[in-house]
Amino acid sequence: MANSGMPRERLESQVQDLAMKLVMEERLDAPETLRALSVALGAMQEEAERIGWQEVGREAAGLAAAIVRGGESGGPPLEQVFTEGIARLQQVISQASDQEAPAAAAPGQNPIAQDPELLKDVILESREHLSSVEAQLLTLEHDPSDAEAVHSIFRSFHTIKGLAGFLELPAIQGLAHEVETVLDHARNGQLRVTPEVIDTVLASKDWLGRAFDDLETQLAEGGPLPERDNRELLIRLKQAIEAPSSGQEPATGAPAAVESAPAAGAAAPEAAAPEAPAPEAAAADSRQRRAEASVVKVDTAKLDYMVDMVGEMVIAQSQIHHDPRLATIESPRLQRNLAQLARITQDLQKTAMSMRMVPVGQLFRRLPRLVRDLCRKAGKQAGLELSGEETELDRTIVEELSDPLVHMIRNSVDHGIETPEERVLAGKPAAGRISVKAYHQAGHILIELADDGRGIDRRKVLAKARQKGLVPENAHLADADILNLIFEPGFSTAERVSDVSGRGVGMDVVRRHIQKLRGRIEIQSEQGKGTTFYLKLPLTLAIIDGLVIGVGSERYIVPLFAVSETFRPTPGMVSTVCDRSEMALVRGRLLPVVRLYRRFGVKPKTEDPCQSVFITAENNGKYFCLMVDEFIGKQEVVIKSLGPTMKNIPGIAGGAILGDGRVGLVLDLDGVYERTNG
Numbered sequence: 001m002a003n004s005g006m007p008r009e010r011l012e013s014q015v016q017d018l019a020m021k022l023v024m025e026e027r028l029d030a031p032e033t034l035r036a037l038s039v040a041l042g043a044m045q046e047e048a049e050r051i052g053w054q055e056v057g058r059e060a061a062g063l064a065a066a067i068v069r070g071g072e073s074g075g076p077p078l079e080q081v082f083t084e085g086i087a088r089l090q091q092v093i094s095q096a097s098d099q100e101a102p103a104a105a106a107p108g109q110n111p112i113a114q115d116p117e118l119l120k121d122v123i124l125e126s127r128e129h130l131s132s133v134e135a136q137l138l139t140l141e142h143d144p145s146d147a148e149a150v151h152s153i154f155r156s157f158h159t160i161k162g163l164a165g166f167l168e169l170p171a172i173q174g175l176a177h178e179v180e181t182v183l184d185h186a187r188n189g190q191l192r193v194t195p196e197v198i199d200t201v202l203a204s205k206d207w208l209g210r211a212f213d214d215l216e217t218q219l220a221e222g223g224p225l226p227e228r229d230n231r232e233l234l235i236r237l238k239q240a241i242e243a244p245s246s247g248q249e250p251a252t253g254a255p256a257a258v259e260s261a262p263a264a265g266a267a268a269p270e271a272a273a274p275e276a277p278a279p280e281a282a283a284a285d286s287r288q289r290r291a292e293a294s295v296v297k298v299d300t301a302k303l304d305y306m307v308d309m310v311g312e313m314v315i316a317q318s319q320i321h322h323d324p325r326l327a328t329i330e331s332p333r334l335q336r337n338l339a340q341l342a343r344i345t346q347d348l349q350k351t352a353m354s355m356r357m358v359p360v361g362q363l364f365r366r367l368p369r370l371v372r373d374l375c376r377k378a379g380k381q382a383g384l385e386l387s388g389e390e391t392e393l394d395r396t397i398v399e400e401l402s403d404p405l406v407h408m409i410r411n412s413v414d415h416g417i418e419t420p421e422e423r424v425l426a427g428k429p430a431a432g433r434i435s436v437k438a439y440h441q442a443g444h445i446l447i448e449l450a451d452d453g454r455g456i457d458r459r460k461v462l463a464k465a466r467q468k469g470l471v472p473e474n475a476h477l478a479d480a481d482i483l484n485l486i487f488e489p490g491f492s493t494a495e496r497v498s499d500v501s502g503r504g505v506g507m508d509v510v511r512r513h514i515q516k517l518r519g520r521i522e523i524q525s526e527q528g529k530g531t532t533f534y535l536k537l538p539l540t541l542a543i544i545d546g547l548v549i550g551v552g553s554e555r556y557i558v559p560l561f562a563v564s565e566t567f568r569p570t571p572g573m574v575s576t577v578c579d580r581s582e583m584a585l586v587r588g589r590l591l592p593v594v595r596l597y598r599r600f601g602v603k604p605k606t607e608d609p610c611q612s613v614f615i616t617a618e619n620n621g622k623y624f625c626l627m628v629d630e631f632i633g634k635q636e637v638v639i640k641s642l643g644p645t646m647k648n649i650p651g652i653a654g655g656a657i658l659g660d661g662r663v664g665l666v667l668d669l670d671g672v673y674e675r676t677n678g
Helices: 005-024 031-050 054-070 078-100 116-142 147-166 170-187 195-221 231-242 269-275 278-293 300-321 332-355 367-378 395-400 402-416 420-425 458-467 479-487 507-516 596-600 669-677
Strands: 357-359 382-387 392-394 432-441 444-451 520-526 530-538 543-551 554-559 563-567 574-577 581-586 589-595 613-619 622-628 630-638 652-657 663-667
Touching: 005 031, 005 078, 031 054, 054 078, 078 147, 116 147, 116 195, 116 367, 147 170, 170 195, 170 231, 195 231, 300 332, 300 630, 300 652, 332 357, 357 395, 367 382, 367 402, 392 395, 395 402, 402 432, 402 444, 402 507, 402 530, 458 479, 479 507, 479 520, 507 520, 543 596, 543 613, 543 622, 543 663, 554 630, 589 596, 589 669, 596 622, 613 669, 622 669, 630 652
Parallel strands: 382 432, 554 663, 589 622
Antiparallel strands: 357 392, 432 444, 444 530, 520 530, 543 554, 543 630, 563 613, 574 581, 581 589, 613 622, 652 663
C-alpha cells in the first residue's frame, strides 16, 4: 500500500468539511447543497481508491447514493443518513490508518476533539444556544402557540447535536437528538406543548449545561471526562413523544405542511399559504448572519491585558504632561503635540474601557427561569418584569452581581410575595409582581429590584434583633437603621427554614458582594405594599474618580462616590466622649472622627483639627469624618493591584500612580472605619 500520510490528512480534512456542512447548513435538501455534497464525496472516493483505501471509497460512494435516496418518501430523514454516514467514514478512515500505522490515535479519539481552541469555541457557542433555549422555553410557557419559539429552540438543539457529533461526544449528541425529535413533533403539530414537556426540555437543557461544564473542566485540568447519566431524561423524552395527542389542537399553531414535503397532488391553494412568510424569515436569517459576522470574539485575558496596557499608557502620558521641565520649554508646536497626544490617549482609554462593558441583560436572562422554579416550589404566582437590559456595566461587575441577585430574588419570592389566597384576601391580584430595572444615575449604575409583596415588618425585625442581642432593649433606631438590620449575619425573620431561604445567610452575603464592588445598597419598604432594593454600582472597577489627599508626606485617594462633603472644622466643633472617642458636630449630627494618621501610623503636619481638613464619608449607611492634612486635587485614577503579599491590608483597596509619578494608596473606607472603631 502506498505511503498515505498526506492523502490521509486530506481525507480527514474532507470528512471534517462534510461534518461542518451538517452543522452550518440550514437545509441539507437544497439542490445546491446536494450538488456540493455529491462533488465532495466523489472527490473523496477518487482520493481513497488512489491510495488503496477501497473501504473508504466504498463508504463515500455509498453515502453519496444514500443522500440521493434520503429525500424520498418513506426513507430515513436526510440529516440522519448524513450523520450516520459521516460517523462510518470517520470509523473506516481510523481503521485503515490503524492498519497502516499502529502508533496512530486509537479509534474513537477524533483529532478534532483534541483541539483546545476548537473545543473552547464549541463550548462558548453551545452555552449561547442553551441560554437562548431557556428564554424561548419561558416564552413558550406563557404562549404555547408561539411557533417561532419552537422553531428557535429546535434550531439551537439541532446545532448542539451537530457540534457534539462533530467532536464525538455521544452522550451530548444523543440527548440533543432526542430533544430535537420532541420539538420536531411539536412544530409539526403532532405533540401538544404542555408544562410537563417544557419541564423535560428545561431539565435536558440543564443536563447539557453541566456536561459542557465538565468539558471545560477537563480542558483546563485534564483527566478523564466524568460520565453523566442521561437515561432518565431519555426515557422522559421518549414518553413525551409516545403520549397520546390525537384530536388535540397543534400547540404551536404551525400545521405539519410547513415542515414536511407536500404530498403528490396537494394542489389546494390553502396548503401553500403557510409558506408565504419564508422571504421574511430568510431576510431575518440573513440579517442575523451579517450581525454575527461583524462581531469578533476575543479571549477575556487578552482584553484585560490590553486594558492594563492602555492604563499604563495613560499614566505615562500624565507623567510627561506634569513633568516640570516641559513647562520651561516655550514651544507652541510642542504644546500642540502634547495636547493632541492627551486627546488621543483619552479617546483610546475610553474605547478600551468600553470594550470591557457588557449589557446587563445577560445577567437578567437567567432570572425568569429562577422566578418560575421558585414560584412552583413555593406554591406562589409571580411575574417578572425586566427593563434596562441594554444598560452596560463592567464585565467583572456583571459576573460578581450574579449571586447577590439570586439571593435577592429568592428572598422576594419566599419572604415578599404572598400566597395567592393571602393576596386575594388583601385585595391584590393572585399573581405577584417582581421587577428588575437597570439605569444610569449620576455616573453610576442603579439596579432596582422591587416586589409588591407583604413588605418588611419593622416591629418583627426589631424584636428579632433584640432577641439576638444586636440591638439594646431601650435603643431607639431610625427607620433606615431598622431596615438595615436584615443585612446582619445570621439574621432572619423566617419562622421556618426552607430549601429556599430562612437560614440568615443571604442578605449579609449580598451586602458584602456589593461593598466588594465599591457599591451601596439601600432599602425602601411599605408594609403590605412591597419592598424595593436599590443597588448603586460604579460603571467600572478599573477607573475611579477620587479626591487626592495628603497626610504628612504620604498621598491617599478617597473614592469620590463615598464623599458627602468637605470642610475645615471650627473651634468647639470637635469634642471627646468618655475621654476616648472623638465626635464632630456636623449639621446638627454627632459623627465619629477618624484621624487617618493614627490609622496608618504616619507623622502628620498637624494634630490640631482646626488646622486640618475633614471629609464627611459614608460607610454602610453610617457617616463619619475623616481627618486629613490637605486636599491636593480631584483626579481620575487607574486602580492597580498591590499584589498577593499586600492585597489584604485593611483600609487599602489598591494603589494608583498619580500625575506627578508618585504612588497613592486608594482607601477602602469600610476597612478604615471598621478597623478604627472595631
